[in-house]
Amino acid sequence: MPCRSAGHQVSCLVKGSPCPGPAARTCAPCSPSPSPSASSAPPRYPPPRYPPARCPPARQTPPGPRAAKxxxxxxxxxxxxxxxxxRAEILVHAPLRTVWKLQTDVERWPSWQAPVTTAERLDHGPLRRGSAFRWTTPVPPNPTPATRLDITSTVEQLRYRSCIRWTGPATGEGLHIDGVHVWNFTEVPGGVRVSTEETHTGPQxxxxxxxxxxxxxxxxxAWLSDLKTTAEARTPHRPN
Structure with a gap:
């Protein structure tokens, strides 16, 4: 009677023991079925499929404030x-005509700006493109011996009651500056927004x-503050 195996476990009686049945016989020596691993190569299973790796999204740095034009x-x-x-700006509670008059009446600058000690127009008539003026101002302590600047400015662009741009050199003892100065005047509720920007170049x-x-x-x-104070003082009834 052949031995039967279930998996790796022998199902007949122990070797030399009688097998069950109507006629008692002796089992042939039982041998467990050979292990699949011993008789053949291991089964080939398809390689496991893992979901594709997902990298965490790149960290987005929120954009910083854009520099103003x-x-x-x-x-x-x-x-x-x-x-x-x-660059700086200020809100002046006064009519545009008052602010513009103060800013363009160059020879009267010393009357309302303490830092302007002298101011002289080099041409006549309303301030316009091509107008030039010479003015002086003290300079705060700095790495040079200069304590005063003599400035000659020329109006390069002007739009009536809207903007002015002038350029020119400023010189002092051991100090030379080439400056470009832009002014914008914008009517807004309550008055005028005065914006100004200036650049300086030079070795010092x-x-x-x-x-x-x-x-x-x-x-x-200081210039903006003086302009605001003077224009508002000359406006008895401020604009709404």
Missing amino acids: SLTCRGAGVDPAARVRH VDADVPTATAILRQGLE
């Missing part, structure tokens, strides 16, 4: 290559950009 007058602006620059200011920028900022913000 440079001020212009009739398409021309400040020196784009200048390292010394400052380029050698100490932080100090030169701080001096420029101080001068522009």
